[in-house]
Amino acid sequence: MPHIPDEYWNAIVECDPSFNDSFIYAVKTTGIYCKPSCKSRAPKRENVNIFKNAYMAKEEGFRPCKRCKPVGAILPAEEWVGQIRAWIDENYHKHLTLEGIAELFHGSPFHLQRLFKQVQGMSPNEYIQKLRMEIAVQLLEEDKRKVKDISEAVGFQSTPYFITLFKKKYGCTPATYRKKGGEKQ
CATH class of the missing domain: 3.40.10.10 (DNA Methylphosphotriester Repair Domain)
Known part of the structure; x- marks a missing residue:
């Protein structure tokens, strides 16, 4: 040290x-x-x-x-958002808030929200949910863990919320998705 x-x-x-x-x-x-x-x-x-x-x-x-x-020195928006995105990619499974991420990267929540959406085309929360869903789909296809365990592994604090979001995005529950071999309805 x-x-x-x-x-x-x-x-x-x-x-x-x-x-x-x-x-x-x-x-x-x-x-x-x-x-x-x-x-x-x-x-x-x-x-x-x-x-x-x-x-x-x-x-x-x-x-x-x-x-x-x-x-x-001011870091260009694309570089700052890229670093935040890379950090989210590594920490998606943790409890993440806009305020917590902004504090960690020394910016305001408003500034982070605005720049992230400008650079990524979606809010930080939308990016986190999209990433979590993509990883959940992969786990449902490759892993035998229970839906509840997969929900927790990808960072959702509420399994019913995860199931609701999954059904909205994929047209079926995670369990049905798994039973059908990963085919969307």
């Missing part, structure tokens, strides 16, 4: 703008770098790297925060 001086750590936790010209911090779990004054939730200390400047953070593969815009 890289050593972070207490003075720098306190600046991050307290969102202290007096340190903005002293260092940039990057969060390994999100791949984002920020100014010490960034108002996003404080990361875990073990996930933080300290850099002298934004250029060094960028060279290490980190991207600028949308919220604090370190050194005025």
Whole structure:
């Protein structure tokens, strides 16, 4: 674990703008770098790297925060949405909210909703549901788990809700879909 001086750590936790010209911090779990004054939730200390400047953070593969815009850097909408989409593709099975995703990627829910829809042609929630349904179909065709277990595995917190959405999209229940060998009605 890289050593972070207490003075720098306190600046991050307290969102202290007096340190903005002293260092940039990057969060390994999100791949984002920020100014010490960034108002996003404080990361875990073990996930933080300290850099002298934004250029060094960028060279290490980190991207600028949308919220604090370190050194005025703004990530293009397509790239930001692409990174969020890639993260959703890996985390679709978790409980996901627009607010949680926006906070994780240092943007506002409104901004995320608007840009995601502009770039992807659908809202983040529509994208998550589409992805979950595609994976559910694949599991119904290849896996012998119960419908309830598949529903949970793809991230639906309510099996009846999953069944309702599935029936609306595919014209039959997940169980019927499986019995018919994956044929849509």
